[in-house]
Amino acid sequence: MSENRSSTGRTVSREVRLVSRPSGPPVPENFELAETDLPAPADGEILVRNLFMSVDPYMRGRMNEGESYVPPFRIGEPLDGGALGEVVVSRAPGLSPGDVVYHGYGWREYAVLDAARARPVGETPGVPLSVHLGALGATGLTAYVGLLDIAGLKEGDVVFVSGAAGAVGSLAGQIARLKGASRVVGSAGSPEKITHLLDDLGFDAAFDYHDGAIGERLARAAPDGIDLYFDNVGGDHLRAAIGALRTYGRVAMCGAISAYNATGPVPGPDNLGLAVGKRLTLRGFIVSDHLDRMPDMVAEVGAWIREGRLVFTETVVNGLENAPMAFIDMLGGANTGKMVVRLGNRGTYRDRA
Amino acid sequence: MSENRSSTGRTVSREVRLVSRPSGPPVPENFELAETDLPAPADGEILVRNLFMSVDPYMRGRMNEGESYVPPFRIGEPLDGGALGEVVVSRAPGLSPGDVVYHGYGWREYAVLDAARARPVGETPGVPLSVHLGALGATGLTAYVGLLDIAGLKEGDVVFVSGAAGAVGSLAGQIARLKGASRVVGSAGSPEKITHLLDDLGFDAAFDYHDGAIGERLARAAPDGIDLYFDNVGGDHLRAAIGALRTYGRVAMCGAISAYNATGPVPGPDNLGLAVGKRLTLRGFIVSDHLDRMPDMVAEVGAWIREGRLVFTETVVNGLENAPMAFIDMLGGANTGKMVVRLGNRGTYRDRA
Numbered sequence: 001m002s003e004n005r006s007s008t009g010r011t012v013s014r015e016v017r018l019v020s021r022p023s024g025p026p027v028p029e030n031f032e033l034a035e036t037d038l039p040a041p042a043d044g045e046i047l048v049r050n051l052f053m054s055v056d057p058y059m060r061g062r063m064n065e066g067e068s069y070v071p072p073f074r075i076g077e078p079l080d081g082g083a084l085g086e087v088v089v090s091r092a093p094g095l096s097p098g099d100v101v102y103h104g105y106g107w108r109e110y111a112v113l114d115a116a117r118a119r120p121v122g123e124t125p126g127v128p129l130s131v132h133l134g135a136l137g138a139t140g141l142t143a144y145v146g147l148l149d150i151a152g153l154k155e156g157d158v159v160f161v162s163g164a165a166g167a168v169g170s171l172a173g174q175i176a177r178l179k180g181a182s183r184v185v186g187s188a189g190s191p192e193k194i195t196h197l198l199d200d201l202g203f204d205a206a207f208d209y210h211d212g213a214i215g216e217r218l219a220r221a222a223p224d225g226i227d228l229y230f231d232n233v234g235g236d237h238l239r240a241a242i243g244a245l246r247t248y249g250r251v252a253m254c255g256a257i258s259a260y261n262a263t264g265p266v267p268g269p270d271n272l273g274l275a276v277g278k279r280l281t282l283r284g285f286i287v288s289d290h291l292d293r294m295p296d297m298v299a300e301v302g303a304w305i306r307e308g309r310l311v312f313t314e315t316v317v318n319g320l321e322n323a324p325m326a327f328i329d330m331l332g333g334a335n336t337g338k339m340v341v342r343l344g345n346r347g348t349y350r351d352r353a
Numbered sequence: 354m355s356e357n358r359s360s361t362g363r364t365v366s367r368e369v370r371l372v373s374r375p376s377g378p379p380v381p382e383n384f385e386l387a388e389t390d391l392p393a394p395a396d397g398e399i400l401v402r403n404l405f406m407s408v409d410p411y412m413r414g415r416m417n418e419g420e421s422y423v424p425p426f427r428i429g430e431p432l433d434g435g436a437l438g439e440v441v442v443s444r445a446p447g448l449s450p451g452d453v454v455y456h457g458y459g460w461r462e463y464a465v466l467d468a469a470r471a472r473p474v475g476e477t478p479g480v481p482l483s484v485h486l487g488a489l490g491a492t493g494l495t496a497y498v499g500l501l502d503i504a505g506l507k508e509g510d511v512v513f514v515s516g517a518a519g520a521v522g523s524l525a526g527q528i529a530r531l532k533g534a535s536r537v538v539g540s541a542g543s544p545e546k547i548t549h550l551l552d553d554l555g556f557d558a559a560f561d562y563h564d565g566a567i568g569e570r571l572a573r574a575a576p577d578g579i580d581l582y583f584d585n586v587g588g589d590h591l592r593a594a595i596g597a598l599r600t601y602g603r604v605a606m607c608g609a610i611s612a613y614n615a616t617g618p619v620p621g622p623d624n625l626g627l628a629v630g631k632r633l634t635l636r637g638f639i640v641s642d643h644l645d646r647m648p649d650m651v652a653e654v655g656a657w658i659r660e661g662r663l664v665f666t667e668t669v670v671n672g673l674e675n676a677p678m679a680f681i682d683m684l685g686g687a688n689t690g691k692m693v694v695r696l697g698n699r700g701t702y703r704d705r706a
Contacts, residue, residue: 061630234626256626268621273587273609275637277414282635284628 009040011047015078015108016323022063025261025331030063031324036078038112041091046101046115048085050343053106053320054133055327056081056167057232060260079107082133084121086346095120100346102132109320109343127305127312129346134338135171135305135312136298138287143171143230144297145290146252147179150283151228155180158222160241162186163232163257164206165193167338172230173203174310175301181228185221187214187237189333196336200311215240225249233258239269245280253284261331313337362393364400368431368461369676375416378614378684383416384677389431391465394444399454399468401438403696406459406673407486408680409434409520410585413613432460435486437474439699448473453699455485462673462696480658480665482699487691488524488658488665489651491640496524496583497650498643499605500532503636504581508533511575513594515539516585516610517559518546520691525583526556527663528654534581538574540567540590542686549689553664568593578602586611592622598633606637614684666690 012035019032041047059081062073073079083106087099092115095101101118105111121132134140146168147153159176163169164186177184186197186206197206205221218226218240227249229241234256241251259266275282304310315335317326323341330339365388372385394400412434415426426432436459440452445468448454454471458464474485487493499521500506512529516522517539530537539550539559550559558574571579571593580602582594587609594604612619628635657663668688670679676694683692 238625239621253629255629259626265623266626268592268623268625270618270621272591272621272625273612273619275606275635276608277639278637279639279642280637282628284631284633286630286632289632 011038011040011110011112012036013038013108013110014320016320017078018063018073018075020075021065022060022261024263026060026063026324026328028324028328031079033321036108038110041089041112044092044115045112046087046092046095046118047089048101048103048105048111048113048118049088050083050085050106050109050111051100051346052084052130052133053323053341053343054082054138055323055330055339055341056138057255057257057260057331059327060331080104081106082138083107083111083343084129084132085111085118086344087118090115092116100129102137107320107323124302124306128314130314130316130338130340130342131305131312133340134167134314135301135310139167139338140171140301141290141294141297142168142254142287143175144301145287145293146230146254146285147172147175147228149290149293150285151230151250151252153179153181153228156182157227158183158185158225158246159228159230160185160187160218160222160226160244161230161232162209162237162241163255164188164197164201164203165190165336166232166257166333167335168254169230169232170197170201170313170337171301171310173197174201174304176228176230177202178304178309183222185218185226187217187233193336196313200313209237213240215243218244228252230254231256235259235266239271242269242271242274242280245274245278247278249278249280251280251282253282257331315339317341319343364391364393364463364465365389366391366461366463367673369673370431371416371426371428373428374418375413375614377616379413379416379677379681381677381681384432386674389461391463394442394465397445397468398465399440399445399448399471400442401454401456401458401464401466401471402441403436403438403459403462403464404453404699405437405483405486406676406694406696407435407491408676408683408692408694409491410608410610410613410684412680413684433457434459435491436460436464436696437482437485438464438471439697440471443468445469453482455490460673460676477655477659481667483667483669483691483693483695484658484665486693487520487667488654488663492520492691493524493654494643494647494650495521495607495640496528497654498640498646499583499607499638500525500528500581502643502646503638504583504603504605506532506534506581509535510580511536511538511578511599512581512583513538513540513571513575513579513597514583514585515562515590515594516608517541517550517554517556518543518689519585519610519686520688521607522583522585523550523554523666523690524654524663525585526550527554527657529581529583530555531657531662536575538571538579540570540586546689549666553666562590566593568596571597581605583607584609588612588619592624595622595624595627595633598627598631600631602631602633604633604635606635610684668692670694672696 235258588611
């Protein structure tokens with residue numbers, strides 16, 4: 001029996017709560033670390049000890065008041081989000097202690113949840129378990145669906161990815177290349193990230209968006225224009241892409257991280273009218289609409305990882321207490337690849353039990 | 354032999370030329386009316402006397418320097434555009450004097466052209482011949498394709514059309530209704546146009562965009578939001594529509610007349626980021642990509658016209674010399690329905706011959 005479980009079966013867990021809504025960039029004071037007392041799992045439920053949790057840009061939107069496509073986080077309550085946990089107690093058929101599951105109760109050490117809301121994940125030798133929050137999870141699916149289903153990637157396309165060293169962007173660029181793009185261009189926010197894109201991820205060209213006008217940098221990186229833009233950033237990047245897109249060009253609107261911390265409206269692209277003459281299609285999407293594509297993605301991306309053809313990069317922060325700063329830093333671009341928070345190590349619970 | 358044809362078979366024709374590029378709204382001084390001398394048609398060619406010509410918003414873009422999706426008009430040369438003419442001389446099989454053809458050589462009294470570039474049009478009793486420049490021509494096809502193929506109109510959709518009393522808008526609204534939209538809302542620029550939309554064209558709601566914030570007017574006209582926006586206007590209208598669109602909403606980007614006379618960049622919609630969470634699709638299109646749909650459109654819209662279920666409204670200006678003002682006034686919204694210029698009457702040429 002671990003130190004976290006009382007003799008009555010109750011579990012003491014720490015969790016991160018939202019205590020105030022950020023105005024502009026979030027600050028540590030918007031969050032608090034608190035203890036809570038979990039009941040023993042009921043029939044059909046499991047108790048899970050989290051090993052990894054995800055920090056994602058979309059969570060910033062949920063910290064604002066008002067309904068977006070997902071309900072806002074509530075003040076005084078724990079945040080949630082994608083996590084990987086090890087089953088500690090199971091009162092559900094098909095799941096046993098030691099199994100690793102993906103579920104939606106991140107930002108906490110332990111969770112009691114309906115087993116139906118947990119999805120068991122396998123392990124691949126040499127690949128960190130956290131891949132199921134990244135390349136083989138929602139992040140990978142976002143890149144895969146955005147490119148293939150939303151933007152209709154075609155062989156020979158010239159593809160531009162913004163936020164290309166980020167979680168989704170680094171996968172989108174690689175998947176584009178593996179799926180036959182003729183040229184893959186990325187933008188990112190530091191010289192180190194540009195080197196990573198060119199040397200590790202196989203981008204054909206990359207530029208630092210701090211180095212001058214994005215439109216000019218993009219024109220140099222893709223002198224004949226682009227066919228597909230995978231937009232993680234919005235703002236000036238979207239404007240530059242609309243300018244560079246060729247006839248019948250397509251934009252997958254995945255996110256607009258440049259605007260997430262804005263406190264008011266952000267200017268729209270002043271060249272959107274070009275969409276008429278160029279016959280452009282701009283399409284927004286949310287990965288949760290496309291979970292039916294998960295098996296296809298896992299099969300394809302999983303094979304590329306095993307074959308060493310796709311690099312899965314992550315930035316790991318240790319400890320639940322550091323999750324708010326990990327989130328804040330991720331919004332500021334401190335991560336390369338997928339940003340995850342490690343909450344515990346596999347098997348240590350059982351070892352102590 | 355008409356007074357316009359010399360004994361050598363040459364024809365004296367008047368034509369409207371562009372003499373300077375407009376900066377902002379075009380003015381009469383940008384145009385001149387000039388005489389020219391047409392050769393006799395060669396083998397495979399026809400001589401056509403124009404009866405009607407079209408003035409269309411897209412022509413404004415061609416008056417600017419620089420390539421858009423169609424090449425710019427050239428200084429000192431006649432303008433061109435959709436026209437209906439009567440064959441005067443035919444040196445091509447299949448076309449005879451008296452036949453009425455649609456072709457691309459407007460802005461002039463006579464044209465000599467390759468017969469392959471002329472399309473014979475029929476006449477419907479009670480329907481003006483100029484319908485082939487409007488509801489049964491490129492204008493009708495624009496509305497039809499934009500709604501059905503670009504924006505994927507579905508039964509039950511709430512549809513918003515801007516520029517709804519204009520050539521394309523007045524058809525888009527009616528086609529939406531006839532194709533099963535649950536509610537059709539239009540905006541236009543005068544009380545008379547609003548009355549026309551409600552009383553003549555069967556719109557469920559309509560508002561004058563001068564009467565306050567467009568977003569508020571739209572919210573009142575479509576309290577539960579909209580599913581499809583047919584955009585003829587751009588600017589504030591597009592912003593309001595993005596705000597009102599429901600999940601999976603679609604925008605057919607047909608034109609942005611609010612920007613055509615702008616001398617610099619126009620602000621983009623500052624709420625475009627909503628496209629992600631709402632999963633919106635915005636798609637620009639050009640009718641000339643969709644000429645294969647002309648037979649479907651003519652069959653369907655033609656039947657509605659014959660059955661009296663679709664109203665074809667036009668504003669007719671008389672005389673080639675008034676074509677520049679017709680164009681200028683159309684850009685300013687002086688027209689209701691399709692704006693055409695009448696250049697001559699059917700059969701008068703033959704009668705004089």
